Each structure stands twice: as structure tokens, then as C-alpha cells.
Amino acid sequence: MSSTTTTTTSTSAGTVILGAGIIGVSTAYYLSLSSSQPSPSPSSNIHLIDPSPSLFWSASGFAGGFLARNWFAAEVSSLGALSFAEHARLASAHDGRHKWSYAPSTSLGYSAVAANKGVKKRGDDWLRSGTSRAEAALGDKEKAPVVSVEDLKKKTPAWLRRRQGDDVEVIGGEGDTAQLEPERLCRFLLGEAEERGVKVSKATEAVEVLRDGEGVIRGVRLKDAMTGEEREVECSRIIITAGCWSGQVWEKLFGATSETVKRLPVTSLAGHSLVVKSPRWAGAVDGEGCHAVYTSHAAFSPEIFSRVGGHIYFAGLNSAAVPLPSVAEGAKVQTGSMELVKQAARELLGSGDDGEDDLEVVREGLCFRPVTPWGLPIVARVPDEHLGGGIRTKPGAEGGVFLATGHGPWGISMSLGTGIVMSELVQGRPLSADISALAFDDNVVGKAVQV
Numbered sequence: 007m008s009s010t011t012t013t014t015t016s017t018s019a020g021t022v023i024l025g026a027g028i029i030g031v032s033t034a035y036y037l038s039l040s041s042s043q044p045s046p047s048p049s050s051n052i053h054l055i056d057p058s059p060s061l062f063w064s065a066s067g068f069a070g071g072f073l074a075r076n077w078f079a080a081e082v083s084s085l086g087a088l089s090f091a092e093h094a095r096l097a098s099a100h101d102g103r104h105k106w107s108y109a110p111s112t113s114l115g116y117s118a119v120a121a122n123k124g125v126k127k128r129g130d131d132w133l134r135s136g137t138s139r140a141e142a143a144l145g146d147k148e149k150a151p152v153v154s155v156e157d158l159k160k161k162t163p164a165w166l167r168r169r170q171g172d173d174v175e176v177i178g179g180e181g182d183t184a185q186l187e188p189e190r191l192c193r194f195l196l197g198e199a200e201e202r203g204v205k206v207s208k209a210t211e212a213v214e215v216l217r218d219g220e221g222v223i224r225g226v227r228l229k230d231a232m233t234g235e236e237r238e239v240e241c242s243r244i245i246i247t248a249g250c251w252s253g254q255v256w257e258k259l260f261g262a263t264s265e266t267v268k269r270l271p272v273t274s275l276a277g278h279s280l281v282v283k284s285p286r287w288a289g290a291v292d293g294e295g296c297h298a299v300y301t302s303h304a305a306f307s308p309e310i311f312s313r314v315g316g317h318i319y320f321a322g323l324n325s326a327a328v329p330l331p332s333v334a335e336g337a338k339v340q341t342g343s344m345e346l347v348k349q350a351a352r353e354l355l356g357s358g359d360d361g362e363d364d365l366e367v368v369r370e371g372l373c374f375r376p377v378t379p380w381g382l383p384i385v386a387r388v389p390d391e392h393l394g395g396g397i398r399t400k401p402g403a404e405g406g407v408f409l410a411t412g413h414g415p416w417g418i419s420m421s422l423g424t425g426i427v428m429s430e431l432v433q434g435r436p437l438s439a440d441i442s443a444l445a446f447d448d449n450v451v452g453k454a455v456q457v
């Protein structure tokens with residue numbers, strides 16, 4: 007048996023963020039912006055922890071990067087709008103078009119046969135029923151973009167294989183949708199946060215909450231997955247942003263003490279994807295946007311995004327049955343599922359009447375998105391009563407346990423807004439978005455798995 011050593015890192019009013027996906031790095035980024043000013047909690051007191059040896063192996067690296075302004079349920083519309091605006095602002099301020107392929111997008115609904123255009127839905131019903139994200143677009147006919155036949159031809163991408171009698175509909179204009187490459191955005195946010203002093207620990211997990219003599223959280227015990235070495239980091243604030251793994255983090259830290267929430271009601275939905283190159287897409291020239299196409303196939307409802315750099319992202323095959331690996335880096339694509347995605351890509355992106363396969367596969371991917379039974383994320387402070395075991399936190403901005411997870415397919419789109427709001431929440435500042443419907447409340451407690 008290998009020996010275990012323990013060291014202590016002493017900080018005051020520190021913050022530990024558990025989970026370094028896009029929600030975690032966004033939170034660290036905006037918290038470090040605020041903490042770069044004279045304050046009791048400088049950036050050097052922010053610790054970003056992740057159990058994977060390398061980062062961004064799940065949705066933060068393999069998602070499509072689609073952004074929407076108003077395709078959301080009412081409960082998250084404020085957060086969605088804030089985040090969409092911040093994506094545009096950040097890209098403008100830091101050359102996001104070149105650094106992470108940010109671009110406005112025209113969103114299209116495509117059907118191989120003329121479609122009956124009924125009223126679209128909001129929310130995430132499309133995700134659970136295996137249909138298209140396009141159902142989340144605004145359904146008011148009065149609000150739908152008005153596009154002439156000639157303009158529609160111009161807005162239809164050359165890389166989409168058209169068929170006789172098919173149907174294309176504009177469901178989102180460049181002011182309402184955009185896209186980016188998630189991993190590149192994550193690396194930008196992480197790099198900026200590290201430059202401001204945020205400490206990052208990979209292949210590390212939190213194994214215990216530390217308390218003072220009165221039961222108040224004073225820190226966490228961390229364990230290095232490679233060496234077994236343990237160390238203590240003093241902090242008064244803990245933020246769980248571990249995506250699909252948030253439940254595991256909660257169970258390890260609070261499962262034994264909480265009498266109301268043994269496990270968080272957050273599960274995973276897996277999605278396979280391809281990144282390909284097509285002779286019919288060389289990339290967007292400066293000033294041009296890209297396209298998002300939502301359609302149907304025999305097996306699933308593909309989502310297709312052209313990217314600034316000349317690649318096309320192809321996904322849409324989702325499953326709740328794919329087991330969640332212990333860490334994101336352990337995810338392996340399933341051959342059968344990937345073949346279905348490739349077949350659909352050939353049929354929709356191939357050349358000629360027969361869909362000749364002239365695509366070059368750049369990357370295959372499998373990511374896991376965190377979902378809740380009620381279809382909304384949890385972005386909130388956890389009331390002390392649900393921590394159990396006499397665990398308490400310092401009041402107000404001095405301490406607390408916080409949670410930001412369950413964003414489903416909208417994690418990339420809502421990432422920056424969530425980071426802003428979480429940084430405000432933990433510092434006791436006025437919030438930039440209404441997250442009152444995303445609280446750690448009866449929804450969480452009532453649907454928590456009791457073990």
C-alpha cells in the first residue's frame with residue numbers, strides 16, 4: 007500500500023471550484039475579474055479542481071458550440087439572453103472570431119420533403135423525445151424571420167445536399183443565433199484566469215469537507231489521483247460545477263451528512279459527434295457568418311454546424327443509456343452509434359444525387375451533458391439545512407456552498423452568463439439575470455435519489 011502524505015495550503019476567504027468544464031472555467035474567469043480588484047479574496051485564493059488528467063474531454067470540448075438568444079424556456083430566458091450578449095461582447099473585445107471561431111449564424115430547419123410548419127416548442131422537449139433542437143425556436147409566426155425565396159436560396163449553404171421537393175425554413179437569424187468552438191473558448195478563459203492568479207489542479211478530487219470546531223466549513227481535503235498525496239486547501243466557499251459528475255462530487259462531500267439530498271437529481275445524456283471537411287465548405291471569410299441546420303433522419307435528428315475555419319460539425323444522436331465514465335477523459339465512442347452518425351453525414355453532406363462520400367473525418371467525439379428531470383439547470387446557493395451533519399457556512403459573501411449544473415444542451419450557450427451570475431452570487435452582488443426559478447429548492451429535494 008502506498009503511503010499518503012498531507013500538506014496544507016493556507017488561504018483566507020478562499021473559493022474552491024470543483025469541475026473545470028466550461029461552467030467552471032467561466033465561473034473562475036469572472037470571479038477572477040472581480041477579485042483582481044482590491045478585495046478580501048484575491049484571484050490567488052481561487053482554486054479550480056478537476057479529476058481528469060487533462061481538461062475539456064466532455065461537452066466542453068466536443069459540443070457543437072451553438073448559441074441562441076431566445077430559444078429557451080421562460081425560466082432561463084433571462085440567463086440565456088445575458089449569456090448570448092456576453093458571448094458577443096467577449097468575442098468583440100478579444101478577437102473571438104480568430105481565437106475561438108465565434109461567428110453569427112443563420113439557423114435553418116431542413117426536411118427532405120415539404121414540411122408542415124406547425125407551432126414550434128420551447129424548452130428541452132426535443133432533447134428528451136429525440137427530435138430536433140429546432141423545436142426550441144420561437145414559434146410565433148409574427149416573430150419568425152420573413153425571408154423571400156431569393157434570399158432563402160442565398161441563405162442555404164452549398165454544403166447541404168438538396169433534393170427534389172425538399173423544404174428549407176429560416177428559424178433563426180444572425181441576431182438571434184451564433185456559434186463557436188467550445189474547447190478553444192475554454193482554453194482562452196482558463197488561460198486568462200490563470201494569468202490573474204487562479205490555481206488549477208488536474209487529476210485531483212475533493213474527498214472531504216473540513217470544518218472548524220463550530221461546524222463551519224473552513225476548507226476541503228484534496229487527493230491527487232496519480233500519487234495519492236492529500237492536501238488541505240482552506241476556503242470558505244465551495245462551488246460545484248462538475249457537469250454530469252456533480253452528483254458524484256455532492257455524494258462524496260455531503261452524501262453521508264445530508265438528510266434531504268443523498269444524491270443530486272442530475273443525470274447524463276450522451277451525444278456522439280463528427281467533425282468533417284467538405285469540398286463545398288472552405289470556411290467563412292471575414293464578415294461572413296456560418297450556418298446551423300436542423301433536420302431529420304431515419305435514426306435521429308441531426309444538428310449540423312459549419313465553422314469559421316472550414317470544418318463542419320455533425321451530431322444529434324443522443325442516448326441516456328451510455329454509461330458515464332468515472333472521469334471525462336475515459337469516454338470512448340461507441341462504434342455502432344458512430345456508424346449511424348457517419349451514414350447520416352454522407353446522406354446529408356455528400357455530393358451528387360446519390361450522396362457520394364467525399365467527406366474527410368477530422369474527429370470523432372462523445373460527450374455527456376448534465377440534465378435534470380424537470381429540464382432546467384440548478385444555479386444557486388445551497389441552503390445550509392441541506393448540507394446536514396451540523397455543517398454550516400459563513401453568512402452572505404463570506405462563505406457558502408453553491409451549485410451550477412444541469413444545463414443540458416445549452417451549457418455552452420449559457421456558460422458565460424452562468425459564470426457572471428455565479429461570481430455575483432458568491433460575492434453577494436446584485437445579479438445580472440433572474441435565476442429565481444433555478445434555485446436549490448423543492449424540485450431538487452423532491453427528486454433527489456435517497457439512498
